[in-house]
Amino acid sequence: MTRLQSFFGSLTGRIFFLLLVGTGAAAVLSLSIADLRQRADIAAFQNERTADRVQAYVNLRQRIGASEARALAARGATSVRVPPPEAIALTPDQALNRLLADGRLGAVEARASRVSPEACQRPEPGWPDRDSRAKAAVVSRAASLGLGPPSCWLVDLGSAQGRERIAVWAPPQAVRPRLLDPGFVLALALAAALLSLVVARTATRPVRHMAAGALALGESLDAPPMPETGPVEVRRAAHAMNSLQSRLKASIAAKSQILAAVxxxxQTPMTRMRLRLEKVEDTELRQRLLDDLAAMQALAREGLEIARDTPSTEPLAVVALDSLIKALADDERDAGHDVVFLQGCDCDVQARPQELRRCLANLIDNALRYAGNARIGTVEHAHHVEVQIDDSGPGIPEDQLVAVMEPFVRLETSRSRDTGGSGLGLAIAARLARDMNGELTLVNRPEGGVRASLRLPRSGGSPAGF
Incomplete structure (x- = not known):
């Protein structure tokens, strides 16, 4: 049910539904009109054939005489019957009467009325019994074919020789519309559904490609430009997105260059200031000024690091994750830090080796700075591998778990400023994770501390699995 709701909530599903309903309604309306016209044409053809039969009987009567013609009708030799005396005319047939009055009967006047089909039964000995036995089967067979009962008319003929009444019959005609045929309805529904699905997917394919391109652009400004192909509107939109990407890259590059230059x-005048401050005789004032200058120099270094932190051109490669983490943990332990690699998954990831090393080093350094320890493990999933770096520090307020991954963001209430740091480690790690089609998230552990979860695509996997 969820997949069905998701489909009809998409642009493809909505176009499919509108096309299916529209084509279905148009088909039903067209076929209904066609059925009505067909029934009218059949009725007109039936009236024409009936008028011809009346004319044939009148001509036969003129050639061989009234008694002989009536004898033939009594034996059922023509489409004209001798009606039973109890036959009662029901409704005058205006259309048939207009045909009979067009002069085809000469001086003979004719008036036709609808009558029960029993008036046209074949008049021969034993026929009524046989007809009653076979009638149910005939009616059932006719109904299965969409046919109604035979039509029958009482025709009163008047001429100089006198008046005469005959019964004229016509074969059954189709009365069931094609829309009531289950096979026809099923074929129509399948054809409409298939056509609607093909049209909907074809119409939304450029939109899906543009969405994928926009998502890639959101992940990295170095994403490949969108192909400017397809309909005119799609080409214009792709060209606009590519132009936006170029302007964004140029703007960020220009700002980075300005920041790097500044x-x-x-640093040169600050170095001169430090040398001159050494000549200040007031020891307390000199120390305060040196501290302020050190803070300024730290800010300058941080700005330079941000300016130099541009997207890497290092290609993606298959990296043995456990080996890399073990090497980093060994280096930290050799330096006297409390870092333990708890468990691995013996799996490879698709990443940029140097960027991955720098990302993991920043996360480990962040845990050591604020908690003094780090516990690392890797967990394998269907499409990605998760690196979990736990610490036992004071944790982070829930409403700040995302904000701390922004540049220069520090939480003085939860992590002491005296421990140092520029507020760039997590920001750079998050940017590096995105650059490798990965994702970095922070959560507070129930037992205390923070868990940094770095998810990376498996070798041969897809970031869509995230």
């Missing part, structure tokens, strides 16, 4: 050039 932070680089400002």
């Amino acid at each position: 932070t680089h050039d400002i």
Whole structure:
């Protein structure tokens, strides 16, 4: 049910539904009109044939005489019958009467009325009994074919020789519309559904491609440009997205260059200031000024690091994750830090090796700075591998778990500023994770501390599995 709701909630599903309903309604209306016209044409043809039979009987009577013609009718030799005396005319047939009055009967006047089909039964000995036995089978067979009962008319003929009444019959005609035929309805529904699905998917394919391109652009400005193909509107939209990508890259590059130039050039006068501050005789004032200058130099270094932190051109490769983490943990332990690699999954990931090393190093360094320890493990999933780096620190307020991954964001209430740091480690790690089609999230552990979860696509897997 959820998949069905998701389908009809999509643009493809909505176009499919509208096309299916529209084509179905148009087909039903068209076929209904066609059925009505067909029934009218059949009725007109039936009236024409009936008028011809009356004319044939009148001509036969003129050639061989009234008594002989009536004898033939009594034996059922023509489509004209001798009606039983109790036959009662029901409704005058205006259409048939107009045909009979067009002069085809000469001086003979004729008036036709609808009558029960029993008036046209074949008049021969024993026939009524046989007809009653076979009638049910005939009616059932006719109904299965969509046919009604035979039509019958009482025709009163008047001429100089006198008046005469005959019964004229016509074969059954179709009365069931094609829309009541289950096979026809099923074929129509399948054809309409297939056509609607093909049209809907064809119409939304450019939109899906544009959505994928926009998502890739959101992940990285270095994503391949969108192909400018397809309908005119799609080509224009793709061209606009590609132009936006180029302008964004140029703007970010220009700002990074300005920031790098400023932070680089400002270090020279700050160095001169430090040398001159050494000549200040007031020890307390000199120390305060040196501390302020050190803070300024730290900010300049941080700005330079941000400016240099541009997307890498390092290609993606298959990386043995457990080996890399074990090497990083061994290096930290050799430096006297409390870092333990608890468990691995013996699996490979698709990543940029140097970026992955830097990302993991930043996460481990962040755990050591604020908690003094780090516990690392890897967990394998269907489409990705998750690296879990746990610490036993004071944790992070729930409403700040996302904000701390922004540049220069520090939480003084939960993590001491005295421990140092620029507020860039998590920001750079999050950016590196996105650059490798991965994702970095932070959660507070129930037992205390923070868990940094780095999810990376498996080798041969897809980030869609996230």
